[in-house]
Amino acid sequence: MSSLKIIWSILVKDLRVEWRNRETLASMCVFGLLIVFLFNFAFETANEEALRLLPAVLWVAIAFAGVLGFNRAFASERENACLEGMTLAPVDPSLIFVGKMLANLLFLGIAEVVMAFAAALWFNFSFLPALGELLLIAFFGTMGYAALGTIFGAIAANTRMREVMLTVLQFPIAFWILMLSIDSTGNAMRGDPDGNWFGGVARVAGISVVFTVASFLLFEYVLEE
């Protein structure tokens, strides 16, 4: 119960900080929308080829918007050494990870809704026929990506070229989540021929759970000097 309170405190703190400066969510949404718009501009809309590329367009936009958010998530912690301040308390570092990850998940989730809505309009495509499946893929894919973003954001926060370092460190590993998410999203949008939508969700969920648990267990070593 006390663990939940600590996670809640960290989450509420991050939401409050974001509400006050409105930097993270705004930059994520604007950047994500720009990417979707640029791809929309480059491809002919309602073209079959364009729709084939839509899952990749969306996940690339999510990936880059996420990097912006993960960098910002630790900017406020870096200022006045607040992350160190948190570690002065008798708190399991894994709880700090969960609180920060949930905040990242929430921000990225909101940005995804905005991006998906814009993509539906600009690409003239409806996500509704496979909405349930797509939501599950988006949830699990985002969870794994946010977990990696949280742990690598914490690592990069202590480096000199932190904005570059986060991308360089995170993408080689996040590649696996993004690749499976793009593939599963594409299958869901096309309508799985054998009706086995569970397989696509399970693949994304499987790899995301593995990366989330690994990040959860390793976070305490990241906080060490």
Added chain:
Amino acid sequence: MPPQDHIAKPVLEVRNVTKFFGDLAALKEVSLGLACGESALLYGPNGAGKTTLLRMLVSLARPSSGEVLFGGRNIERDGAGAKAAIGFVSHATFLYGELTVRENLKFFGSLFGLSDLEKKIDAALELFDMRSREGVFARDLSRGLQQRASLARAFLHDPSFVILDEPFTGLDSQSVKQLEDLLRRLPEQGKALLFSTHDFEQGAALAGRLIALKAGRVRYNGPLDAAPFGSLGIVRAAGPKN
């Protein structure tokens, strides 16, 4: 040969700690202890290793060799007890600029799992005369007020070990006086105080013990009155303040 540590029951102990930053040894074979009811001044020139030692005592830094113990337990492996008992003020304030002073205290208090948190926040704000500024964002506070808010954060959970790295930084003369009075009372309350300051006379007026560091080594660790000031390179003012 400096006097040995004669503390009967040191609760916070440093045993043969060496700390390297790359090839540079910031601390070399440092051993000392701190017990409840003691007040010790950590003194030394810039680069002596004071901040590194203090950060190690609160598990913000890891020794390259040796160990730090709290109640006989290695704080790296089992640090929850030490963290709950220690209040620490550093050069960094550990305050979120986008949160008000009260919100900052509430957040850090919740991490300590404090009961009656609002009352404890009120008491901490009162203690450092920050009640009128509890609704001000930390980023809008002056350096001195941020330091007072940081002190309130460190004292919020009523720590039995108070570790302060240059706590008087940025404080005005009235706040310095208030803090001095507070620190003077800590040993009487059975609490331990370890602090560093560059104003030797100010520190000497508050501490019963001197730990002198130079180039990462402990040059003296014992009663302040018996310290060989000359050989430690400490030039005292006309007379110690009391």
